[in-house]
Amino acid sequence: MGDRPHIEVQGLSVWYGGQQALKDVSVAFPAHGITAVIGPSGCGKTTLLRSMNRLLETSGEVRISGRVLLDGTDIYAPKVDVTEIRTRIGLLASKPFPLPMSIYDNVLYGPRIHGLCRRDNADATVERYLRAADLWEEVRDRLQSPAHALSTGQQQRLCLARALAVEPEVLLCDEPTAALDPISAQRIEDLLRGLKRHMTIILVTHILRQARRLADFVVFLWLGELVEAGPAEQVFNNPCNERTRAYLMGDIG
Amino acid sequence: MERRLAFRRLTDRLAGCSTTALSAATSLLAVAIGLVLLARAWPILTTRPLGELLLSTTWKPLQNAFGYYPFIMGTLCVTGVAMVIAVPICLLTAVYLAEYAPRRVYAVVKPLIDVSAGIPSVIFGIWGVIMVVPFVQRIASSEIGRSLSRLPFFQIDNPTGYSVLAGGIVLAIMVFPVIISVAEEVIRAVPVGLREASWALGASRWETIKYVVLRHAAPGVLAAVILGFSRAFGETMAVMMVVGNVPQVPRSLFDAAYPLTALIANSYGEMMSIPLYDAALLGAALLLLVVVLLFNLSARLVLMRIARYG
Numbered sequence: 001m002g003d004r005p006h007i008e009v010q011g012l013s014v015w016y017g018g019q020q021a022l023k024d025v026s027v028a029f030p031a032h033g034i035t036a037v038i039g040p041s042g043c044g045k046t047t048l049l050r051s052m053n054r055l056l057e058t059s060g061e062v063r064i065s066g067r068v069l070l071d072g073t074d075i076y077a078p079k080v081d082v083t084e085i086r087t088r089i090g091l092l093a094s095k096p097f098p099l100p101m102s103i104y105d106n107v108l109y110g111p112r113i114h115g116l117c118r119r120d121n122a123d124a125t126v127e128r129y130l131r132a133a134d135l136w137e138e139v140r141d142r143l144q145s146p147a148h149a150l151s152t153g154q155q156q157r158l159c160l161a162r163a164l165a166v167e168p169e170v171l172l173c174d175e176p177t178a179a180l181d182p183i184s185a186q187r188i189e190d191l192l193r194g195l196k197r198h199m200t201i202i203l204v205t206h207i208l209r210q211a212r213r214l215a216d217f218v219v220f221l222w223l224g225e226l227v228e229a230g231p232a233e234q235v236f237n238n239p240c241n242e243r244t245r246a247y248l249m250g251d252i253g
Numbered sequence: 254m255e256r257r258l259a260f261r262r263l264t265d266r267l268a269g270c271s272t273t274a275l276s277a278a279t280s281l282l283a284v285a286i287g288l289v290l291l292a293r294a295w296p297i298l299t300t301r302p303l304g305e306l307l308l309s310t311t312w313k314p315l316q317n318a319f320g321y322y323p324f325i326m327g328t329l330c331v332t333g334v335a336m337v338i339a340v341p342i343c344l345l346t347a348v349y350l351a352e353y354a355p356r357r358v359y360a361v362v363k364p365l366i367d368v369s370a371g372i373p374s375v376i377f378g379i380w381g382v383i384m385v386v387p388f389v390q391r392i393a394s395s396e397i398g399r400s401l402s403r404l405p406f407f408q409i410d411n412p413t414g415y416s417v418l419a420g421g422i423v424l425a426i427m428v429f430p431v432i433i434s435v436a437e438e439v440i441r442a443v444p445v446g447l448r449e450a451s452w453a454l455g456a457s458r459w460e461t462i463k464y465v466v467l468r469h470a471a472p473g474v475l476a477a478v479i480l481g482f483s484r485a486f487g488e489t490m491a492v493m494m495v496v497g498n499v500p501q502v503p504r505s506l507f508d509a510a511y512p513l514t515a516l517i518a519n520s521y522g523e524m525m526s527i528p529l530y531d532a533a534l535l536g537a538a539l540l541l542l543v544v545v546l547l548f549n550l551s552a553r554l555v556l557m558r559i560a561r562y563g
Contacts, residue, residue, distance in 0.1 A: 053453060055449055055452060055453060058448075058449070058452060059445075060356075083455045083456070083457055084455070086452060086453055086454065086455040087454075087455035090453065090454075091449075091450075091453035093446060093449065093450065093453075095446060097444065097446040097447045097449070097450040099447065099450060099451065099464070099465050099468075100447075100465065100468045100469040101464075101468065109451070109454060109456075109464070110454040110455060110456075113454065113455060113456045113460055114455060159450065162450075162454065163453070163454065166454055166455060
């Protein structure tokens, strides 16, 4: 774990139309490990997450102020190429959205877009990332069949393989198990636990037990404000803030 | 009180029954029209083999020769040219409206396109006569036309401008609103999450449209094109005014043609004493109806499936 934060959010405020979703949030995400962003629904967790790969600005009437630094560089600076940011920062959404193509082409979508896929190593690339997402054994015989024919749990692992194939340094996970059955959810959790050694994972979740199981660091948001952030043991066992304590006890939320 | 309640119950029943009956009647209209056409076309359908009717090139009612082939080809050529012009333009417009247009631009452009669907076809026809036909005529007599003339399908034997090309241009403009509005809706209905999945992998907007959005929307876009096709296929007035109406199989864009619709509209009601003439014209009408209904139906089925399953 490096000393310098991998992603640092500075004074971030976000408005949808007239409604403010994030209020002057400043928080640092350490390199490697899993940082869980927790808080009740509507507290700005997903907004914070989507600000980090600039997906926020695609959704219509939205105003953003503040800075998001990736390795010290502001991703909202005018000269920054948004596709490069999104290449370095992957996303696992709350619901799997397999692209309308085969399993094989789904995995190669990112590498192909970025011109990273040579013909002679395409098969190896597909196998490597499907293995990384623990999906290879289930689909090795039907790589050319359409991705939407997979079960929801398999689709989510395919989405993970697709994200990993771009070799991102950061993986944003937006309630990645929300649409899954318990067994599929468990597999995603196991995968994230394995991946955190190589990459920074930021996990938005409203499931406290999931955060307890996975998180090395915890960020607690409440009504668009940052309430508390710190190492997981500290936040869970000995929160500094009264509202964190109340939320963890289930008194508010 | 009691009598009033009985009266209310009666009107309620009456309203229910009458609306049901009327909707049943209107929805059966297409079937009824088809049956009448079939009955009246029966004499020619039973006396001539279908192959001869469809493929014979001779249309000489006085000699009792009724071949639809020149008219079928006229319709197909004009419609084909219209689709070649309309489809790329409409798809790009639909993509722009669904993916790129700022809300304010959309709020102005979309109603304009929708309103143009309601312009009477005779107005497109007269506009074709005063603008498109002279335009085609000028091309035909220009240097460009002469050099094009060496290519197949571009020979200029008819310098008047009343041609397949003129008909195709007018029809293309008429089907713009149909194709654009349906295709735009279908493209807009592609889930946002799918676009985000592509963006999040670092794909640009255009890459996302090309590889993800259009691929997902393909069946619906095809349905939009088919709806446009069937609209063009059945269009009568505007085409009739600009295609020249010469019963021949067109060999070139600059040749005149005589679509099925024009044949029926121009001929029906005159020289009806010729035996089988009535049946021949109604046979052509039946052919038109069947083709247009089938295309329409298949497109609607696709769109219904999309609406249901996304």
